[in-house]
Each structure stands twice: as structure tokens, then as C-alpha cells.
Amino acid sequence: MRYWLMKSEPSDYSIDDLVRDGSVPWYGVRNYQARNFMRDQMQVGDGVLFYHSSCPQPGIVGLAKVGKLAYPDATQFDPQHKYFDPKATPDNPRWFNVDVHIVQKTRLMPLAEIRDTPELANMRILQRGNRLSITPVDPDEWNVIVARLAGRP
DNA sequence: GCCAACGTTGGC
């Protein structure tokens, strides 16, 4: 059982979209490190912090979980799609995604609050130049965040 | 819109 933080721009896909859909294929990841986390390490049931990025109020906005092991990202094969990859074939797919299932929408935990919480000082999300859209989260960090989101500061 | 940081590409 592992824990992850997954970023999404709310203008593309928000926590409210996930509440509406219940589950979503996490397609469109085109970074090898992030792909490898999904393909090689994610297990069904892993905990996910849903994070809004590139928006007026960046931060954690919900809890989710991995609902399905990684499988080939369908958008890489679709020439009409913005995530089309001409070098990928169904026999030799390059990009993979898991399915993400909603657990619950939470209050916003802003980036500033994460930064101001000493136990969270080592999170990847706070490090300079961090651009990875999927990062591992330590169990201790997960517990601190879940406790704060549950109103137990 | 700015800009720092980082990943990818492609010529050599």
C-alpha cells in the first residue's frame, strides 16, 4: 500500500468532475517518471491526494484511490487527440494510466498550509522546480494530511 | 505575463 499525490489543473479536470464521474482514467501523462510510478508501482487501493495546480488556489482538494492497475493510455493511439503519440503502437504502447476513484472531496488545503506544516517540509511538491505531476507521499505525511483534512490539526 | 526549473529533442 503506497500513497501518491496527483496534480490536475481544475480547468482540465477538477475534484468536482471526479465527484461527478466517480472514477476516471488518468490519461495524458507524458513524462516517463510519472508514467513509471503508475505502470510499475501503483496498486489497487493505493491512496491518492488530489491536487489542483495552475489555478488561483493551488492545493489538496480531495482524497482518492487507485481503482485499476495501469493499462495503455488510449489517447496515445488517437490521431485526433492532443495526446496522440505517433511513436506509440498498440503492440508497443509507450504511455499508461491507472484509474482514479473518488473517496471524498475535502476542504482546500492550500499550498501555503502544506508549506507551513513542519511535518510536511520534505514533500516533493514543495521543492524548487518540482514539476512532476505524480509524486510519492510518505505514510507519515499522508497521515498528517488526512488528520488535518478531518479537522484534527 | 513573468520567470525559474526541468525534460526532451536533435545536430554534431
Add this chain to the structure above:
DNA sequence: GCCAACGTTGGC
């Protein structure tokens, strides 16, 4: 394999 150029990310 090197590395400059370019594109993208993402907070501010």
C-alpha cells in the same frame, strides 16, 4: 555522448 535550443510546468 554532448549540449544548446526549445517547450512545458506552475507559482506568483
